Amino acid sequence: MRNPLSIKGDGFIQSFWEQIFRYRFSNPRIDKETICTGEEKLEALPESIFEMKMTSPSYGIYNAVYVVAHALHTMRFSKFKHRAMTQPTSMCNDNCCSGYSRMKKEGRPFFCYDCHRCPEGKISNQTDMNDCFPCPEDQYPNKDLDTCIPKDIAFLTYEEPLGITLVIFALSLSFVTALVLEIFMKHQDTPIVKANNQNLSYTLLVSLFLSFLCTLLFIGRPEKWTCLLRQPASAIIFSVALSCMLAKTIIVVLAFMTTKPGSRMRKWVGNKLATTIVLSCSLIQIVICTIWLATAPPFPNFDVHSMTKEIILECNEGSVTMFYTVLTFLGFLASVSFSVAFLVRKLPDSFNEAKFITFSMLVFCSVWLSFVPTYLSTKGKYMVAVEIFSILSSSAGLLSCIFFPKCYIIVLRPELNDKVQLRNKH
Template identity: 65%
Template sequence: MTYRNTLDLLFKSQHFVPNYICGIQKNVVGVIGGLSSDTSSSMANILGLHKIPQISYGSFQRAVDNQIKFSSFYRMVPNEGLQYQGIIQLLLYFRWKWVGLITTDNEAGERFLQTIEPMLFKNQICSAFTETIEYHLHFKHNMLNMVHSFLKRISFNNSGGDEITLNEYGELAAGFDITNLVTFRNRSYVRVKVGSLDPHTPPGKELTINEDRIKWHSGFTQEPPLSLCNANCRPGYGKRKKEGEKFCCYDCDPCPHEMFSNEKEMEICVRCPAGQYPNEDQDQCISKRPNFLGYDETLAIVSIFSVLLFSLITIIVLAIFIKHRDTAIVKANNRSLTYILLVSLLLCFLCTLMFIGTPKEATCLLRQTSFGIIFSVALSSILAKTISVVLAFMATKPGSTIRRWVGKKLAYSIVLSGSIVQVGICVFWLATSAPFPDVDMHSMTEEIIFLCNEGSVLMFYCVLGYMGFLATVSFTVAFLARKLPDSFNEAKFITFSMLVFCSVWFSFIPTYLSTRGKYMVAVEIFSILASSAGLLGCIFSPKCYIIVARPELNNREQLIRRKI
C-alpha cells in the first residue's frame, strides 16, 4: 500500500505508467513523512529513484544512514543512538537497576529491544519484564517547499526558540527533552520539562536533570523511588550471584580476608592500595605502620647497651694483655694472634650497630659482608692458635722436623688465607647481586617491613657456610689437642668456644627463617653478640683470671712445673 500510494502521489493517476509523467503542472517537489520507520523506508525506495526530497519526522531506522541508497532522505529527528544513551543515563542517574520494557508491536519496537537490552546488561541494569502493545497513531501532513540544496544547509529557529539544523547524515542536530507526565485526580495530565539530553556537550555531561521540577506519584514512599531487585550491599560486603536469577538479583557476603568495599553496590570486594590494609569492618583502608628496628625500640636499646658493654669488656681485656705482654701466659699463646683476635671480636660487637635503624644503601651493602669478613678473621686467628699449639707440642719431640714450621709466619699465613677466601666470596656477592634497601608490603597484614634485601640468599648462606667450615675445622683440631700439656694448652678453651659458636649459629638459621621484620634483625644481632661473647669468655676469661687475680701463677717456673 505504501508503494502504491507513493506512486499515486507522484504520477497523479489511478492507472499510472511507471517512469512516465503526464504534464508538467503541479509536480511533486518534496514529500513529508512518514511517521514510522517501515513506511518511511518504503517511501524512500520510490522517492529516491526520482531524487525527490523526503522529510521524515519520526523515522529512526538505521538503514537510512546509507547516504548512497537514501540520498534524498532527511530526518527531522536526532540520531537514535543518543536516545538510547539518554535512557541509560536517566536510569543510572536515579539508580534504577530493575526496570520493565514496554514497546510497540512492530519492527521499530523489535529494533528497540535488540538495541537497548545489550546496553542495559553492559550497565548492570536488569529487565524485570518485556511487553508489547499495538501501534495506532494518527498524524497530519504539513506542506514544506524545500529542495535538496536548501535542505542540506537548513538552519532556522522554530516557534519554541530552538535552532533547527540538519547534520551531515540528514538528521536533526538536536537532543531530546526529558518530560515528566504529571497526572491529576480527574485523570487529566500535563507534560513538564524536567531535563534535557544535549549531544553537543562533553561526553558524560549530556544529561541534565532539574529535580525540583519533578512531581513524583503520591503512592511512592521514597523520592526518587527505588527500583532494585534487592537492597544494596552495605560497605564491607560484596555481591554473590544467585543461581538461576538475573545478575541484578544477588546475595551480600562479607568481604574476604584482606579485602574491602567502601561503597554501596560495589560488584566485588577489592584489595587495598599498596601500603594499606582493611579495617575491622572491611569498609575502608588504613595506612600500614612501618616495621624496622628503630633506635627507640626496646630491642634496639638492649642491643646497643649490650654492644657497648661487650665492647668495653673487650677493650679492657686487650688493655690487660698489652700491659702484661711480657708475662709468661701472654707470651705462651702468641701475642700477635691474641691481639688480632681481640680486635676482630671488638669489631664484631660494633658491626651489629649497622643492623639498627632504617635500612640505607650503605648499611645494607656493608653489614652482612663486614660481619662475615670480621668473623672469618676471628675464626682464622683461633684456627691459627690451635694449629700453633699442636705444632709447638710436636716440635718438642727429639729429632722433629716440624720445628721449622713453628713461628709467626705460619700463623699469619693461616689468618690471611682463611680470611681472603671470605673476602673473595663477599666481593663476588657485591659484584653480582649486592644487597639493597627494600620494602615488604605483603608479609605482614598491618605493617610495612623496611629491610635490606640480601640480593642473593645463596651468597648470604655461602658466607655463613664458610664461617661454619672454619669453626668446624677449629673445633676438630682443638678437640684432638685438648689433652696436650697445660703449658701450651689453649685447645680446651677453644673447644668450648667453638661449641658455643656452632650452637648459636645452628640455632640461628631456623629462627631467622621463621621471623619477619625487626625480629629477624634482632635474631641476627643476638646471634652475633652471643657467639662473639662466647669466644671472648671461653678463651680469655681463664687467662684474665690468672693475670689479674693469680699473678703468682703467671711465670715461667709455674708453667714448666705444670708441664712436668
C-alpha cells in the same frame, strides 16, 4: 481471566482481542459471524499465536517490571539514612552494607542475592557492591573492611626498646673486649700472655671488638651504604677471628710435636705460620665478598607483602647465593677449628688451650646452627634482631671461653702467673 467485557476504559484489551481472534465487536456494518462475544478463551489459540507458558520475552518483561518497582521503592525511601539495611529493597533481601558484597541466589530472580563478607585483604566501601576489591600495596583493610589504612614503615630503630637493648649489649661487650685487650698489653711480658701467642691474641681481640661494633650497622634506617657494608664487614671480621682460632689450634698441635726429640716441626712454630693462616683465610672471604659486591650487592628495599599492616624497610641481600656462600665459608672455618681442637683436647695440660678452643667453637657453632632456621622463620625487624643477637652471642662465647680464664689469673691470681707455677699446676 481478563476479557473486554469486564474491563472498563481499557481500549488496549479490546484492540488486542480483535487482532488476536480476528473478530470485531458489535457493528451494524459487519456480519454477525465476525462479531466478538468477549467470552473467547486464550487457551483455545494455537501456541504459535499466543504462548501460555513463561517465555524469555515474558521473563524479560517480568524483570523489567520489578526493576521499575525497585527504582520507585529506592526513590521513596532515599530520604531515610544506613536504615537502608533495615528497609526492604525487594521481596527477597535487605541491602548489603559496606564490607560486604552481593552474591546472586541460584534459581531466584536477579534482584535476589545474599550478602557475603569481603575476603581477607579486600574491602567494599559502598552498599550493594557486586564485588570487593583489594587495597593498594601500601595500604591494608580496616576492621570493618570498608576502607583502606596506610601501612607503617617498619625497621629496627635506636629508639625502640629492642634496639636500645641491643645497642647497650653491643657497646658493653665492646668495652669489655677493649678492657681485656688493655690487660693483655699491660701484662704482655708475663708467662701466661706469652704462652698463648701474643699477636694472635691481639688480632683475635681486635676482631671481636670490631664484630661487636659492626652490629650497630644493622640498627637504624637501612641506607645504601649500610646495606653495602654490614654483611661483608661482619663476614670478613668473623673470618679473621675464626682464622685466629684455627691458627691457635694448629700451633698447639705443632708445639706438642716439637717437644719430641729430633722433631723437624720446630721451624713451623712461630709468627710466620700464624700470619699465613690468618691472611690466607681472610683473603678468601674478602674475594668472595668482593665478587658479591661487584655482581649483585645488597640494597635498601621496601617489602610490602610479608606483613599485613607494615611495610618492611630492609636490606635486600642482592644475591642469596653469595650470602649463603659467605656463611658456608664461616661454617667451614668453624668446623675445621672445632674438629682439630677436639682431636687434640687431651694433649698434656701444658698445651690445654685446645680445651678452651674446643668449648668456644662448640658455643660458636651452636649459635650459628640455630641462627639459620630462626632467621628464615622470622620477618621484618625481628629477622635483623636475630642476626644481631647471633653475632653478639657467638663473639661473646669466643671472648669468654678464650680470654676470661687468663684474665682471672692475671688480675685475681697473679701469683699463678709464673712459669714455674704454671708448670707445677699443669
